[in-house]
Amino acid sequence: MRIDILTLFPEMFEGFLSCSIIKRAIEKKKVEINIVNFRNYSKDPHNKVDDTPYGGGCGMVLMIQPIYDAVMSLKKENTKVILLTPDGMVYNQKKAYELKENKHLILICGHYEGFDERIKSIVDYSISIGDYVLTGGEIPSMIITDTVVRLIDGVIDSNSHIKDSFNPKTNLLDYPTYTKPREFMGMKVPEVLLNGNHKEIEEYRTKESLEKTRKIRPDLLEK
Numbered sequence: 001m002r003i004d005i006l007t008l009f010p011e012m013f014e015g016f017l018s019c020s021i022i023k024r025a026i027e028k029k030k031v032e033i034n035i036v037n038f039r040n041y042s043k044d045p046h047n048k049v050d051d052t053p054y055g056g057g058c059g060m061v062l063m064i065q066p067i068y069d070a071v072m073s074l075k076k077e078n079t080k081v082i083l084l085t086p087d088g089m090v091y092n093q094k095k096a097y098e099l100k101e102n103k104h105l106i107l108i109c110g111h112y113e114g115f116d117e118r119i120k121s122i123v124d125y126s127i128s129i130g131d132y133v134l135t136g137g138e139i140p141s142m143i144i145t146d147t148v149v150r151l152i153d154g155v156i157d158s159n160s161h162i163k164d165s166f167n168p169k170t171n172l173l174d175y176p177t178y179t180k181p182r183e184f185m186g187m188k189v190p191e192v193l194l195n196g197n198h199k200e201i202e203e204y205r206t207k208e209s210l211e212k213t214r215k216i217r218p219d220l221l222e223k
């Protein structure tokens with residue numbers, strides 16, 4: 001898979017791309033991630049990418065031209081173009097599984113007060129990562145990239161996906177896990193996890209997953 005991220009702040013991605021699972025996925029050639037500064041596509045003599053809104057109002061609005069030209073120069077036949085915006089559909093694990101099936105994604109990060117609405121004419125999906133407003137789409141684009149890359153075959157052990165919270169097959173929260181020591185400040189690891197009986201452990205985990213979901217996210221059980 002290839003992911004092109006269009007941003008005005010490439011430096012925000014340095015840490016994200018150089019650590020942990022994402023770094024390893026790139027090294028193992030499971031994914032190619034390109035950070036593209038769309039300012040480089042501006043036709044303005046001063047490389048301007050934004051201007052004041054028609055009709056008045058505060059802040060600056062991203063112009064369509066640099067983003068349009070960047071998308072057109074990168075887009076291939078099977079590319080999905082995604083705009084990160086608070087007024088998009090709210091992202092979830094099911095969407096991550098859907099996006100994982102694509103060979104090429106282009107993620108467009110807005111910034112400042114927003115972008116010219118006509119940008120939506122060249123996108124396949126507008127995605128929001130939740131009902132709150134960030135200063136730009138950079139963190140949302142990292143969230144999409146992170147959730148999708150960890151689902152690509154061979155990036156992490158695929159057996160662990162089934163126990164992920166929100167796995168579309170179960171739609172439950174993950175069960176609680178413990179490690180050494182067996183007791184810490186009076187808090188003990190549940191006995192059932194220490195007895196080596198795999199059937200009992202499985203039953204216990206399913207029960208805990210269900211109980212946790214019922215308590216914290218009953219809406220998931222309704223779905």
Ligand code: ADE
Pocket residue numbers: 084085086110127128129130131132133134135136137140
């Ligand atoms: N840009 C600013 N806020 C956002 C959000 N909640 N989701 C996606 N992109 C955004």
